[in-house]
Every structure is written in structure tokens, then in C-alpha cells.
Amino acid sequence: CDYLDGTVAIAQNWGPPDGMDRIYYPFENKDGTARIVFDGFLTNRDELSTLTNRDGPGGLECDARIVLDMYGKYGLDFVSHLRGMFAFALQDGKKMILARDPFGLKPLYMARGGDGTMCFASEIKSLTFAGNITTFPPGNFLAINGGMIPIKFNQYFSTLGELGDVTAFDSMAGCLKDMLAVIVSKNIREDENVGSLLSGGIDSSVVTAHAAAC
Secondary structure, three states, X not given: OOEEEOOEEEOOOOOOOOOOOOOOOOEEOOOOOEEEEEEEEEOOHHHHHHHHOOOOOOOHHHHHHHHHHHHHHHHHHHHHHOOEEEEEEEXXXXXXXXXXXXXXXXXXXXXXXXXXOEXXXXXXXXXXXXXXXXXXXXXXXXXXXXXOOOOOOEEOOOXXXXXXXXXXXXXXXXXXXXXXXXXXXXXXXXXXXXXXXXXOOHHHHHHHHHHXXX
16 A cells, blocks of 8 residues: 555555656655645646646646645635546545546546445446445545544535526627637647547537637
8 A cells, every 4th residue: 555544545556658757656745744646637737836836847746736735725625726637535634535526537436345444446446345336426525534424525616606697698608618718728738739639520629729729
């Protein structure tokens, strides 16, 4: 196990692509009091880097450490600031925080053993020993303080909330156009080449048009 402290254990197995240095998990915060296993990436990395005064190259390790910094600065409210595709487990003492991205692009499953042990993983096969496996709901986080407590998910993101009180068709269309422009621009990195696989449908065409305008 990558980290074991009494009743809390977290681990991550990730094989880097050829040519990339191996990354060792979990990542710890600056004072070593909290740690995280993280899968995915943040689309608002630049914005969060400014909030946490963290400089340096992007990538998985950078994003994971940004999440740790945000937790240290905002407490449990840190999750509402995150945008991207991710699933992670953050451990702080006896507290364990699980979270999944708003649209469930990254997998996360959980199970509870007969003795009350809470288990989680990104693949179902890792939890077959426990049984009673459930899918972690997208756009939610869960804070567990140890012990056999009821599970209560906390929704931090709602697509309806992002649209606000817009009801008129023209206003909704304009709002959607603006949101698409922001989302596409946040997913494009200046240091990476971007390509599109077009199906000929309106979805991929609209996304490509916004990407070309960036």
C-alpha cells in the first residue's frame, strides 16, 4: 500500500507512458498533513494556480497538488472551485474526501464491507472482495470522518445551476453559446497541438468551430 495510517489506506497504480518519468503516489501537501490520489486533469488550472500561488509546469502532479492547496485554503468548499475531468481521494488525518467530476467522465466506485470498512476504486474489479458495489455519483463529494456512519453525498455542481434562471429560448441559446466558448477555450493548452475527429454532426462541428476561434 502506498500510504497506511491506522485505519486509513490509499494507493494508486499508474504506469507512465514510454519516455515519461514514473510518478510516485500519493502526493502530499507542503507540510505533509494531507495527501491525495488523483486521476484526471483540471481545465481551470491557470485560474486555480493564481488562487494558490502555485507556479510550474502542468500535468497530473501539478493538478493533484493544486487540489491539495485548494483544500488547505478553502476547506470542504474547495470542490466547488474545480472544473475538469477527475476523480480523487484526499486524506487528512482520519478524514477521507472522495469527489468525482461534474459529468462523471472519470470512473469512481465504492463499497462497504460487513465490518463497516469503506472501500473505493476506479475499477469495479478492485472491489469485488467487498461486494455491494455502487457508482459514485457525478458532481458530488463525500467526506468521511471515520467510523460506521451513514453515507451522505454532497452535490457541488448542477447543470441547471450553471444556466441560472434563463428560460427564454433566445436567452438560453446565447447562454449555451457563451458556455461552449468558455469550456472549449479552457480545454485547449497553448503548448499542445489540437486536432478534431469530425463525425459530420452538429456537436463536433460546433466544438471545432470554437476551437478554431481560440
